[in-house]
Amino acid sequence: MSKINVKFLTDEALATIKANLDKFTKIVKENPSDSSSFIAxxxxxxxxxxxYPIEDFELEVDGDGDYSKVDVDNAITLYEHLCCLPKHVLGDERFWMWLILEKCYAATIQAMPMESGKKIIADHWLFGQGRRRGLMFGALSRAYYRVQLTKDDTLEDTYELTKFATQNYMRYREFTWRGYSNNKTIVTGALKGEKKAIAKYGDTIETIKDYYPSIAKHISQLGSVMLLDFMREDYILDSVLAFCDCLAEANKIMPIK
Known part of the structure; x- marks a missing residue:
């Protein structure tokens, strides 16, 4: 595809949406595949x-309405086309609003249907709960950062951890609530530990109550965010795996043969 320049939603348009969340929520519910009524x-x-030029791109929608079938491919597409942009662009809600409204509207709605009323627009399109949470939980930005934080060039399939995290959001989602959410070393180390635990015990280990929240809390307890910043990936991996071993033992889950 050809090159295009990115765009920002104007401040006036942003303020208009924020002041009329109910109206725009209704418009989205009535027009889930075409943003022209919203933009009008x-x-x-x-x-x-x-x-800021990028290669033009399109996101997929699933014909049967099952976004999980296109989720990982769309996330990778977003990352590969946007990773060249500076942080201040990627961190701006006006940039993500342009993508939602002019480039990726149908995929955005399929990924996050407008079922929770105006809170979807306020919290998952706009940065209603702050910039960091807005990026980690944004309808499109969360997909971008899921790839950015899980892509691992040391693996034969650089997106192996991305696919692992996307198969079950809980494997990754709990980290996004934490102060270390943007620390790639911690996230990749933890995911590799989780992956080894599943290989060791099977999917049964994931049925332990509060399994993934407990892993995220365990990492927090390893030290302050400052100390965690200095920990190596292999240390995080080994620590998570050892913690999973303890959980498995406490719940009488035996290693698979």
């Missing part, structure tokens, strides 16, 4: 072009 309610010239 915004001020004219609601997007401003920025001089």
């Amino acid at each position: 309610e915004l001020p004219e010239e609601c997007f401003v072009e920025k001089k």
Whole structure:
């Protein structure tokens, strides 16, 4: 595909959406595959072009409405096309709103249907609960950062951990609530530990009550965020696996033969 420049939603358009969440939520519910009705309610010239070129792209939607079938491919597509952008662009809600409204609308709605009312737009399109949470839980941005934090160039399949995390969001999601959520070393180390535990005990280990929240808490207890920043990936991996061994023993789950 050809090159395009990214765009930002204008401040005026952003303010219009924030002031009329109920109206725009209704529009999305009535128009889940086409954003033209939404954009028609915004001020004219609601997007401003920025001089940051990217390869043009499209996201997929599943014909049967099962977004899980296209989730990992879409996440990788987002990452591969946006990873060239500077952090201040990736961290701006106006950039993600442009993507949602002009580039990825149908996929966004299929990924996160408008079932929770106006909180979807407020919390998962906009940064209603702050920038960090907005990025980690944004309808599109969460997919980008899931790849950014799990891509591992040391593996034969660099997206092996991305696929592992996407198969069961709980394997990764609990880390996004924590202060270390943007520490790639911790996230990849923990996922590798979780993966080894499943290989050792089978999927049964995932049925332990609060299994993944407990792993996330365990990592927090290893030290402060500052100390965690200095821990090696293999240390995190070994620590998570040892913790999973303890959980398995406490719940009488034996290693598979």
